[in-house]
Structures are given as structure tokens and as C-alpha cells.
Amino acid sequence: MSLKVYMPPPHGGKLVDAVIRDKDKAVEMAAGAMAYDIKPTRSIVDGSPIRNVYREIMSIAYGFFSPLDRFMTRNEVESVLKERRLLDGWLFPFPIIFDIPEEDLRKLGVKEGDRLLLRLKGQPFAILDIEEVWKFDPKDLADRTFGTPEKNSDVVKRRFDEKHPGWLIYRSMTGTALAGKVYVINEPIFKDPYTRFWYPPAKSREEIQRRGWRTVIAHQTRNVPHTGHEHLMKNAAYLGDIEPAHGILVNAIIGAKRLGDFVDEAILEGHEALSKYGYISPKRHIVTMTLWDMRYGNPLESLLHGIIRQNMGCTHHMFGRDHAAVGDYYDPYATQILWDKGIPSFGLPAPPYDLDKGLKIRPVNIKEFWYCPKCGEIAYSDTCAHTDVAQRFSGSFIRGLIAEGIEPPPIIFRPEVYRVIVKWWRVYGYPFVNKKYLELKERELEVDAPKMEIPIKG
Amino acid sequence: MGMPYKMAVILDKARLERIKGTQLEGLVKDLYGGYLKVLELDVPDDVAQRILKEFPRARIDARGFIEETPVVFKRELFEVIAQLRSVGREVFEELLKPERLSRIKELAAKEEEYLPPPPLLEKEK
Helix, strand or coil: CCCCCCCCCCCCCCCCCCECCCHHHHHHHHCCCEEEECCEEECCCCCCEEEECHHHHHHHHCCCCCCCCEECCHHHHHHHHHHCECCCCCECCCCCCEECCHHHHHHHCCCCCCEEEEEECCEEEEEEECCEEEECCHHHHHHHHHCCCCCCCCCECCCCCCCCHHHHHHHCCCCEEEEEEEEECCCCEECCCHHHHCCCHHHHHHHHHHCCCCCEEEEEECCCCCHHHHHHHHHHCCCCCCCCCCEEEEEEEECCCCCCCECHHHHHHHHHHHHHCCCCCHHHEEEEEEECCCCCCHHHHHHHHHHHHHHCCCCEEEECCCCCCCCCCECCCHHHHHHHHCEHHHCECCCHHHCCCCCCCEEEECCCEEEECCCCEEEECCCCCCCCCCEECCHHHHHHHHHCCCCCCCCCCCHHHHHHHHHHHHHHCCCECCHHHHHHHHHHCCEECCCCCCCCCC | CCCCEEEEEECCHHHHHHHCCCHHHHHCEEECCCCEEEEEEEECHHHHHHHHHHCCCCEECCCCEEECCCHHHHHHHHHHHHHHCCCCHHHHHHHCCHHHHHHHHHHHHHHCCCCCCCCCCHHHC
């Protein structure tokens, strides 16, 4: 058997492409359907927009979530909650639900078997073929999605609550869901700077081939990179097959984030600056994005990341400490536990690559990098033994430094990356996500919807 | 006994000047090869819980440090340290006095809307 590693097939075997590019066909499909303007999910705590389902529609239709091609039925959600599998058996971590206020549903008067036209910014955007109308208890769904210390004591350390942004998304849903296949019928146009980072799976696979990369390691990000992230990327990328990985594919999660995270534009351009200014050669680096209102679900989020990046054509995925985590709800190494031996309490008795209908992407579990004053360099925590003097990287500490108006020293933050933060700080009057940014982001979104005329009912 | 937490106050040139010649000077720690100077404070568990309660966005990071407190909280923390010439528990007792705390919270609320961006960076001039 060859030791060389090649691009894996999409999860489920085939990329979903539910984008109708033929205008006449799109109009024909939508004609006569009841129309509904997509609304954001607003936090039950303070009313802030914390999710817009358009991002999930995009991620389904463009194949990021392949083989998922629909909003889930009750049975499918139950299957996901029980064993993190779709009804056809393929692994999938989160319930993907199109929820709607009860009153809106009553006004629309749609039922199973009907087609709904979904509008975005007042323009036709997608259609949803309603297979099932079902109800759920949002709190119960939120608890079962993320787990509880009683039922999932292998990785859940603390009961989830409103302070957890992902739990809050599910908790803030309406409790009434429409399930069924969804199609984008009017491709949105990405705004600057998002447009240049938009590599849906089919395009990403083409780009990887165009660049001649055989092995590509994915890096998940919701952060502007400090040098700890940079070392993680560079060092994890030594693992390929007979030589280091040819490419590093950074995939940023773009959507509503928790207060205090960096703004999306700075995350993308911050990563871009690393290759623009040569810290990682542009020959080996690409920055991309996925639309998703992050659930901060640590091991579960990592499973979604594995699916997305396998679909994008990556051969490897790096996972660090506290992967996609917030607070201390999960074991800091829960993601690595999943990819090392599985999490039985989530219905995953073995790691995702050892399960039937599991993943083909290879995990690279990495601990952390710290600054060691004794070594006088940034060192890997399992290599450097100076644990008593080692200075760990802390994103929170760096954010605090930035908020105080102090430029972080180059050893922990590249000056060009800091300049990106300041650029967007000037635009928004704030360097991080705050309520104002969330509202503005909800109003503007990452896209504009082109004008499209469709004969409609509602 | 709860877990011992910490807080760090970053010292820029002006702050270093303020503590010059005091006993605090001997407590200054180098971070990241001396690029950053900080004063570290031990935070008793009850004080830590109080800070987390008063400032919902504050959190304990992977190092066990309380971070993401409002900028004005950190600024006032330094003021109290400089005034009392101490990094002991009394610093937090002073900082969390009702009148002072309510002023900090008032300013912190404004800070959540707007933070002045830094002046032009050297390379942009």
C-alpha cells in the first residue's frame, strides 16, 4: 500500500449542490410558493441577533455540510442527538433546524407537502420543500445537543447555561420547525472582504488541485492569529505523508459570535496578513471561510469541522487545546479525546475515522505552544520541560492588551496582523464583537441578494 | 479553599514611571522575553467570584488569570495599586467599594459601545 495520502472523498460520498443556477428554472421552481422573510434568532436573554438561518442554508446548499441536504425532521434530530448520525447513517454532530415563530406559521398557512419561498433582504433567496412540521422544547434540545455532566460525564464538566453562546442559540429557537430539502435559487453576492475568501467545497477542491497540493491540513479559526496559532499551524503542517503537508487551509467560521470575539473581517484579513507578509509562504497557505453561527461545542464542533474540511478536500485537520470552546463546560481536551478514542456517551464509541460512515480526514492532535524564557523561544509543551517558567499564550490576555490600546509585542503578535485589527477597530469603533456589531452584522449580513422577480402568493 | 486565581496589570512606560522607587518595582515581572512588564496579583476565590459576577464578560483563562474585565477596571486596578503601593487583598477591597465599583461599572457600560482606536501606528505615519 502506498504511503502517500490523497484527497479524501466528500463525507457521504458526494458533494451536495443545491444551488439552482439556471434563472428560468429557479423562477419556475419558486412560482406560486408562499413567501417568507428570513428572521434572525434573537437571544432570549437580551434580544441580540445570535443566528441567521441563511448561513445554514448556504452551508447546506453549497455542500459544506454534505451529505446533509435538508433541514432535519424530528426523527433525524433524534438520531443526531442519540448517536450523532443522520438518518442515512453518516456522522453529523448538530441538529440543523429551520425554526419559525408559531404565529408566522399560522399566517403562512403552509403545511407538509407545500413549498416555501425564503426571502433574504427582501429578495427571493431559497426554497424549502416542507416535508414535516414539528415541535420541540428548545431547552431540552439545547441540553441534549451539548450534553450534561450527568449523562456525558466523560467530557462535560459543567451544566450548560445562557452564558454559553451555542446553547443559547438552541435555547432561543421558537420550538416550531419546518423540515425538508432546501435549494438556493438566487445566489447571493458576497461583499468585500468576504468575497475573496469564499471557497465552497467544489471550488476548494479545484483550487487544491490547481495548486498541485496532495496533502492539505485544515486550521479552524474564530480568531485573529497570534504567534501561538501561527506555530500551531506551521508545526502541525510538518505532518503530511512522505513530506510535510503541501498546503495549510485556514477556514474561518463567519457569523454571529460571542461578545468579545474578534470581528469577522479582522479574523479573515488577519490570517491573510500572515501569508501576505511572508510569515507563511503564500505558496502553502490559503484562507477560506464557512458561514455558520458558531455553537462553541468543542468536540461536537470539531466533528462538524472535520466534515466541512473533508468536504473542502483537506487530508488532515489540526486540533489544539480548547478547540472551538468557550468557558469550562467541556474538558479542555474533549476534542482530542474524541479524535483519539471517541466519546461513547455521545454515541461515538470510537474515533470518527474508525466508525462506519465516519470521516476520512486525519486528525492531528496538538497540545500547545508557549513562550519559554529559558529556551528563549516559542516551544511545544510536550518538548520543552521548563514548565515552571513557561509563559502560556492566552487569547483573552492579548485581547485585554489590545483593548488597553497597547500594541502586543512582535513575539506574540505580528505587527501587520495588529494593523488589520486597528483598521477594523476604526471602522466599528470597537475591536471586538459587541451588541452594536451584532445588530449591524444582522442588518448587513455578509451578502447582498440580487433583485429577482417571482410570481408569489404572499 | 478554591483555586488560586491571578490578575495581571500591564505596565507601559508611564505606569513603570509611576511605581519607580517604590517596593512595587521589585515585583515587576518580565513576560515574553521582557517585551512586556506586568504586576501580578493573587486573587482570593471570593474576590474572583465577585469580579466574575460584577462583570459578566470577565472570564478565567487557561492560565488561571482573570481576563476580559473592562479596560476601566484594569486602569482603576493600577491606580489603587499605585496608591496603596501594594498588590495584596486590600487592593481589591478598595477597588470593590460600592462607590468606586458603581463608577467603574458606569464607565464600563459606555466602553462596551465604543473604545477609542489607538493613534496612528508608527509605520502608517
